[in-house]
Amino acid sequence: MTALTFNAADDDPSRFKSSRIVGAHFGLTPRRFQSGEKDQTGHISRAGDADVREALYSAANSLLMRTKTPHLKSWDMRLVRSRGRRRATVALARKLAVILHRMWVDGKEFQLTGMEVHT
Numbered sequence: 001m002t003a004l005t006f007n008a009a010d011d012d013p014s015r016f017k018s019s020r021i022v023g024a025h026f027g028l029t030p031r032r033f034q035s036g037e038k039d040q041t042g043h044i045s046r047a048g049d050a051d052v053r054e055a056l057y058s059a060a061n062s063l064l065m066r067t068k069t070p071h072l073k074s075w076d077m078r079l080v081r082s083r084g085r086r087r088a089t090v091a092l093a094r095k096l097a098v099i100l101h102r103m104w105v106d107g108k109e110f111q112l113t114g115m116e117v118h119t
Contacts, residue, residue: 002059006100009052019101023094026053044090053093060092 009026016022023029026049031042046053064076064085079088103109 002055002096003100005052005055006097007104009049010101010104013101013104016101019098019105022097022101026056026097028053028056028090028094028097052097056093056097057089060089060096063096064089064092 010022016025024045025047027045027047029045031045033040033042060076064073064080076088076092079091083091
């Protein structure tokens with residue numbers, strides 16, 4: 001469902017210069033408050049489609065809680081220990097958006113050791 005929601009919201013994958021921009025398009029990057037010498041990061045920007053952001057967050061949360069694959073989960077568990085569970089889940093949702101966009105541009109299947117996800 002997440003991939004279908006992502007594909008429906010992002011109709012043309014070539015409009016993004018790189019896959020890293022997709023997270024900002026869907027509001028999964030922190031807001032910046034800059035003024036002179038101050039540089040503060042805030043909550044996520046919440047720009048873009050809320051349904052896609054919700055689907056990516058839900059997929060990241062289920063991946064974090066219910067999956068035993070070591071690749072993305074080990075990276076995210078380090079973030080959970082240092083930054084907290086919610087921030088780590090948003091970071092994983094952004095990473096999933098980047099992966100989905102890259103898969104769509106390349107036309108490849110996403111494969112992890114011991115787990116296959118077909119598009």
